[in-house]
Amino acid sequence: xxxxxxxxxxxxxxxxxTLLNAQVPExxxxxxxxxxxxxxxxxxxxxxxxxxxxxxFLSKHESSKKEGVLEILEDALDDVTVxxxxxxxxxxxxxxxxxVFYCKLTNSTLKMVLEKDEVSYSFxxxxxxxxxxxxxxxxxxxxxxxxxxxxxxxNAQIRVDRAKEELTRxxxxxxxxxxxxxx
Numbered sequence: 001x002x003x004x005x006x007x008x009x010x011x012x013x014x015x016x017x018t019l020l021n022a023q024v025p026e027x028x029x030x031x032x033x034x035x036x037x038x039x040x041x042x043x044x045x046x047x048x049x050x051x052x053x054x055x056x057f058l059s060k061h062e063s064s065k066k067e068g069v070l071e072i073l074e075d076a077l078d079d080v081t082v083x084x085x086x087x088x089x090x091x092x093x094x095x096x097x098x099x100v101f102y103c104k105l106t107n108s109t110l111k112m113v114l115e116k117d118e119v120s121y122s123f124x125x126x127x128x129x130x131x132x133x134x135x136x137x138x139x140x141x142x143x144x145x146x147x148x149x150x151x152x153x154x155n156a157q158i159r160v161d162r163a164k165e166e167l168t169r170x171x172x173x174x175x176x177x178x179x180x181x182x183x
Contacts, residue, residue, distance in 0.1 A: 046135045057112040057131040061138045066107055068137055073105060076130045110134065
């Protein structure tokens with residue numbers, strides 16, 4: 001019995017630091033694009049205002065990010081009416097004749113406005129999460145991962161979180177077994 005306890009303890013000691021420090025590595029910052037006398041600086045900006053009754057998200061981004069922003073919006077807003085005019089997309093949610101959610105995407109700008117007191121809490125939370133995801137994507141130097149690859153990353157993170165929970169339970173069980181064997 002003590003041999004099993006010792007082995008479990010050793011396994012826990014070895015796995016705890018590994019699992020607790022498991023993080024998704026940050027994407028390295030790419031070097032500036034330079035060519036003899038020309039330097040290209042990429043600038044993206046986002047602004048978020050979140051009051052008790054209104055949520056506003058504004059961004060200016062490089063046009064190469066539009067495709068990624070569009071896919072994120074389409075995935076999140078599949079239940080909201082969208083209209084396309086040329087290269088501009090507009091999503092609207094209307095309640096009793098009033099626009100309660102508005103989102104407009106052009107080649108280099110995005111504007112979202114949500115009247116929080118006119119929509120459900122879950123929809124409001126969904127839009128805030130969407131804004132967080134868009135802010136992270138627009139301000140990063142990474143390209144959007146299209147299709148199933150992004151789901152694979154999410155699934156991998158879920159598996160890491162579950163493994164951490166299982167490790168925590170195993171450590172609690174080990175401590176319980178130790179206490180019981182000491183008594």
